[in-house]
Amino acid sequence: MIITNKKPISIHNDPWEAYNDVIDNGQLTLSNIEFTTTNLCNMRCSHCAVGYTLQTKDPDPLPMDIIYRRLDEIPNLRTLSITGGEPMFSKKSIKNVVKPLLKYAHQRGIYVQMNSNLTLPQDRYLDIAEYIDVMHISHNWGTIQEFTDVGFGAMKKQPPIKAKLKLYEQMLDNASTLSEQGMFVSAETMLNQSTLPYLDKIHNEIVNDMKCSRHEVHPMYPADFASSLNVLSLKEMKEAIHHLLDIRDQDTWMLFGTLPIYPCINDENDQQLLQRLRDAKNVTMRNDPDGRSRLNVNVFTGNVIVTDFGDENGTISNIQKDRLTDVFNQWLTSDLAQSLNCHCSEYHCLGPNVLVKNMYYPDTDFRQKEIEMHAKHIFS
Numbered sequence: 001m002i003i004t005n006k007k008p009i010s011i012h013n014d015p016w017e018a019y020n021d022v023i024d025n026g027q028l029t030l031s032n033i034e035f036t037t038t039n040l041c042n043m044r045c046s047h048c049a050v051g052y053t054l055q056t057k058d059p060d061p062l063p064m065d066i067i068y069r070r071l072d073e074i075p076n077l078r079t080l081s082i083t084g085g086e087p088m089f090s091k092k093s094i095k096n097v098v099k100p101l102l103k104y105a106h107q108r109g110i111y112v113q114m115n116s117n118l119t120l121p122q123d124r125y126l127d128i129a130e131y132i133d134v135m136h137i138s139h140n141w142g143t144i145q146e147f148t149d150v151g152f153g154a155m156k157k158q159p160p161i162k163a164k165l166k167l168y169e170q171m172l173d174n175a176s177t178l179s180e181q182g183m184f185v186s187a188e189t190m191l192n193q194s195t196l197p198y199l200d201k202i203h204n205e206i207v208n209d210m211k212c213s214r215h216e217v218h219p220m221y222p223a224d225f226a227s228s229l230n231v232l233s234l235k236e237m238k239e240a241i242h243h244l245l246d247i248r249d250q251d252t253w254m255l256f257g258t259l260p261i262y263p264c265i266n267d268e269n270d271q272q273l274l275q276r277l278r279d280a281k282n283v284t285m286r287n288d289p290d291g292r293s294r295l296n297v298n299v300f301t302g303n304v305i306v307t308d309f310g311d312e313n314g315t316i317s318n319i320q321k322d323r324l325t326d327v328f329n330q331w332l333t334s335d336l337a338q339s340l341n342c343h344c345s346e347y348h349c350l351g352p353n354v355l356v357k358n359m360y361y362p363d364t365d366f367r368q369k370e371i372e373m374h375a376k377h378i379f380s
């Protein structure tokens, strides 16, 4: 295999931006695979996508040869995401699955993101540092109590408070030390009723205490796993974004994902906010949290879901029988994908994903909006 030189990640080079596929290939193209490598975790966050499916023992994973073969078959693979559970929790999983995947990606010059809670002993993270392009963590903790309550909200037998606090300290220390050693640590905050009063504090902690390279901000959309948290109204959301732009550290990259604001929505305030975001220093936006053209593979079952659409679609295939490129192309032809698949090149916009549409624009026909936008640009 060829070892390629990867360009450093920056506001000008975000490999997880879905629009890259359109620029490179003229259309949405499978470019990202997310692997669920463990069901184990030392925490049980209320907002965790897999919080209620976490187990106490992992089953045996599929042979790595099947996984390599399916990855080899994806010519445009640009990014790989590793998620759990906590991917660095199980030493067996690290040895048998995580490290082999990291080495595979390294050899192909593929960018790697790991989704971690960063609360484990530092050695574990240092051990894989050279293979990680983005260490992605969640930071929604306005108060310590929020961490001790929500961070373990889905755990039946609660650990002692001291043990919980130790994990918080470990997370802060890991983030700052790994950042100082050159790791790109990106902390994500959801905009919801719980974080809204504490956005300044959370941002300051991410920038000054944790020394993160990036603060990601995503509205929280209701899905099963997050149903106990409160979403913001569209008005509150926009005020929160303005506020963050007012108070943020302009030297730190701020990435807004899945914002429910689109060029085709006829609202002057929305368009002003969009322009403010476009003009702001070190601010970028993504239509999707981590790319539109991606599938999630469970390494134990081989089951494939469309990441972020799992609740809508469930399992759509299995890598033991299907190529991932075929699965993705099949998904693109589905009614759900087609109903969302709008594209306005003038704005590098790929439209809302299903969560955004269901929450804020259930009655908006974005394919019709697309026609109107294209007509507007032809005649303008």
Ligand code: SF4
Pocket: 262, 263, 264, 265, 342, 343, 344, 347, 349, 350, 351, 352, 366, 367, 369, 370, 371, 373
């Ligand atoms: S791509 Fe879709 S959401 Fe974006 S401006 Fe065009 S029609 Fe609107």
